Amino acid sequence: MTVQAGLDLLRPKGPPAFGAIPENCVLRFYQESDDERLVDLLVEAFPRWPAVDVPTPAIEYLQWKLHSAPNASRYHVVADLGSRIVACRFFVLQNVKFGDTMLAVRQGVDTSVHPAFQGRGLMTALTYPIPDRLRGFDADFSVRSGEEALERAVRYDERQNYYARVDVLRCNLDAAAPSRDSTPSAWSIRSAPMFDERIRPFMTEASAPFWLIVERTPEYLNWRFADARSGAFTIRIAEAEGRILGYLVFRASGGRGYIADLLALPGRDDVVVSLVGDALDQFRHSGVSSVECWAAQNHPYRQVLARHGFDEKRRTMQFYCQPIRVDDQMVEPFGSHDTVMHLVSGDTDLV
Numbered sequence: 001m002t003v004q005a006g007l008d009l010l011r012p013k014g015p016p017a018f019g020a021i022p023e024n025c026v027l028r029f030y031q032e033s034d035d036e037r038l039v040d041l042l043v044e045a046f047p048r049w050p051a052v053d054v055p056t057p058a059i060e061y062l063q064w065k066l067h068s069a070p071n072a073s074r075y076h077v078v079a080d081l082g083s084r085i086v087a088c089r090f091f092v093l094q095n096v097k098f099g100d101t102m103l104a105v106r107q108g109v110d111t112s113v114h115p116a117f118q119g120r121g122l123m124t125a126l127t128y129p130i131p132d133r134l135r136g137f138d139a140d141f142s143v144r145s146g147e148e149a150l151e152r153a154v155r156y157d158e159r160q161n162y163y164a165r166v167d168v169l170r171c172n173l174d175a176a177a178p179s180r181d182s183t184p185s186a187w188s189i190r191s192a193p194m195f196d197e198r199i200r201p202f203m204t205e206a207s208a209p210f211w212l213i214v215e216r217t218p219e220y221l222n223w224r225f226a227d228a229r230s231g232a233f234t235i236r237i238a239e240a241e242g243r244i245l246g247y248l249v250f251r252a253s254g255g256r257g258y259i260a261d262l263l264a265l266p267g268r269d270d271v272v273v274s275l276v277g278d279a280l281d282q283f284r285h286s287g288v289s290s291v292e293c294w295a296a297q298n299h300p301y302r303q304v305l306a307r308h309g310f311d312e313k314r315r316t317m318q319f320y321c322q323p324i325r326v327d328d329q330m331v332e333p334f335g336s337h338d339t340v341m342h343l344v345s346g347d348t349d350l351v
Contacts, residue, residue, distance in 0.1 A: 176309030260346035
C-alpha cells in the first residue's frame with residue numbers, strides 16, 4: 001500500500017467546509033525527505049519557531065521532535081502541494097497512566113497551516129478525519145493552543161472533550177529569600193547526563209499518588225531531556241545508597257528559568273524541598289531572575305513550591321483529552337477538579 005493510499009484524508013467528512021482544499025494538494029503521511037520543507041512551513045506559520053532556545057539548527061530540533069518513539073514518524077501528517085508543504089500535524093507519542101490503566105496517547109504539536117493557505121479547509125482536514133493508522137491510540141491528549149482554526153476543528157469533532165487546568169506558578173528570585181533548606185546527609189543531589197534503569201522501579205512508586213501521569217521510562221526521559229537537540233536541560237537526581245529518591249529537570253530560555261519536571265517518592269516532601277531549593281540556588285548563580293513551574297491545583301507539591309516563593313499564578317494552561325478507542329468513563333475523571341494529576345511543562349514541547 002502506498003503512503004497516500006493509507007491515508008483517507010483527501011476531503012474532510014462530517015463538519016462544515018470552511019473553504020476548498022487547494023486542487024492539487026495531497027494529504028499524506030510524513031516522509032524523511034520532507035524535513036527542509038517542513039522547517040520552511042513552520043518558520044512562516046509561527047511568530048517564532050522553534051519557540052524555545054535550542055543550541056542546534058532548526059532542522060535538527062524538528063528531527064528530534066518527530067521521533068519521540070521508534071515508530072512516531074509514521075503518524076505525522078502533511079499537506080503536500082508539490083514544491084512546498086503547506087500544512088502539517090505532528091504527534092508526540094506517550095504512555096499515560098489513567099487511574100490503574102496505561103493508555104497509549106498521541107499529543108498533537110505544531111499543527112499549522114501556511115498563512116497563504118489558511119481558511120481553505122486544511123486545518124479541518126488535518127484534525128477531523130481519523131484514518132485507520134491514527135486509530136491505534138487510546139486517546140488524544142494535548143494542551144489547548146487557543147489558535148482559532150484548530151479550536152474550531154476540535155469543536156466540530158464528534159468525540160467528547162474532557163478538560164483539565166494546570167497553573168503556571170512563578171517565583172521571583174529577586175524578591176524570594178534564598179533557601180535555607182540544606183540537603184541532609186541522608187541523601188545527595190547530583191547532576192546526571194541522562195536517566196538510567198533505576199528510573200523504572202522509582203517510577204512504579206512515584207506514580208502511585210497520581211491518577212494521571214505520563215509514564216517516565218529511561219528511553220522517554222532521555223529523548224525528552226538528555227538529547228541536546230531538545231535544548232540545554234539540567235538533570236538533578238536525589239539519591240541514597242544507589243536508590244533514586246527524586247529528580248528535578250530545569251533549563252533557562254529567553255532569560256527565564258523553567259522547572260520542566262519534578263518527581264519524588266510518595267511522602268518525601270523533604271526530598272522535594274531539597275530539589276527545589278537546589279534548583280533555585282543554581283538559577284540565582286546563573287543570573288536568572290524568575291522561574292516558572294507548572295502544578296495542578298491539588299498537586300501534593302504545591303505547599304513546598306509556595307514555601308520557595310512560587311506564590312504567583314501567571315496563567316493557567318488547559319489540557320484536553322479525547323477518547324479514541326476507550327470508553328468515556330475511562331478518561332472522565334480527567335475533567336474533575338478533585339483528580340490528582342502530575343502535568344508539567346516537560347510533558348509538552350512548550351519548554
